[in-house]
Amino acid sequence: MKPHREQNFYEIFEIPPDATKRQIEQAYELAKKTFGQSSLAAYSLFDSDERKEMIRKIHLAYETLSNEEKRREYDLEVMGRTIMPPQPRPEAERVKPERIQPVSPLPDRTPEKIEPVEIATLTGDRLRQIRERRGIPLQEIATKTRINITYFEFLERNQYHSLPPPVYLRSYVSQYARLLGLDPKSVSDRILSLAERNPSDAEKRSGDVSAKTETG
């Protein structure tokens, strides 16, 4: 590492020389926040002039690295070679196998083998069993999807009549299924058909709506 005054554009952004467009965008957004005048992270380490200078370099770095032509010139001139990532790679950028799963309460939990799920007989409480076997707390699903946990509780208790209208339900169930590693389309199709078919039966079976549920 070297002093920030001597850093090249890649070092300023803390990205590798073969960084993708997405990495450059992210680094630029963060750098602007980090060294902006209202930043809490930088003011006690860098004085106002240093931060202004840093922001100037950050804009320059972005202008250069976000433009293919300019980036190639910069790589040749400063880095002494061309190091652009192979072009084009549209989808590859979004899927990074080495990416960590920060919100997992327990390690080695999410990517597992998925046992065959019989869609034709799938019910809400069967979904609960699958979720519990995978060790995913309901609260986690609610937090990740930003969907009210109550709906998932209704779903897992087969209280289909209490679920929101189909237009919302499809999206909610799809997101839930995805987090469980199930096929969103077939699961949501099945749940929607259940919700449509016999809401009253479900109501009778389910018991007290307001009862507290286990969420973990």
Add this chain to the structure above:
Amino acid sequence: MSSEIWAVGGGKGGTGKSFLAANLGISLSNQGKRVLLIDADLGCANLHTCLGIDYPEATLSDLLTGRIKRIDQAIVPTGIPRLGLISGAQDILEMANPKHAQKMRLLRQIQELEVEYIILDLGAGTSFNILDFFLIADQGILAVLPEPTSIENVYRFIKSVFYRRFRKVAREEAVREIIARAMDQKNEFGIKTPYDLIEQVGQMDESVGEQLKKEMYAIRPKLVVNQVRSKDDITLGFSMRSSCTKYFGITVEYVGYVEYDDHVWQASKRRRPMLTEYPVCNSARGINSIATHLLKHEQLTLDYLVDTAPWR
């Protein structure tokens, strides 16, 4: 088998050091690890309160005064499987400043304990005791709140850790003098950053300069942002990491954050650890994710901000 030592520090009081230490300990024990928590806050020990147990009869204090001979005699059960506690000393006059030899003996004994993980809860401030405990740890964890005073103190803490380490490796009196003076921001040498210091020292003695550089790279503090209320608070961890890289030239790892959560406050009022009382609340998720990152030597990536973080 030697145990892995984690130390939780961070300068300012009230940033959640004891909260983090206690709950990280519980999280590890939930994952099947044998863990020992040590309240190294000599003088103001209250980790036992975070765990809902009374001040134990045998503590570090008894060890330092010789009332008990071996450190394992001070271990008390916490009621949580696989998790033990050694409480700190509450008597300020007697214990807050153990002699160097006492401290070294204590550190040696800690390192010989037969558990998988030892978590040290450090006190507030940047006293030599605290810095030395932080430096012996395999993973030094810094708890910061998303507010200016806390951030300033964490930076101050990192700086103190450096200079303490530098002083230990520098034998020559003239070099030690410069290191001591460099701690003062307005020093006459114009030394502002560890870089400047290393350069200055390197001019006096090249090999010592090289050694300081090596020491600088070896310190890799882990950052935890506590009580986050917004996406900006989460981003702060990335910004602090970046600022430290540029200023100190070191690698800081952002291992996670804990959401501000009333469950913590409710558990604390009942003198119960949050993770046992509310194992699925938002802050519990944060703690578990931090523990996992530390176990796997991973940290948050910028992708997380875009793809997964709440409030996005």
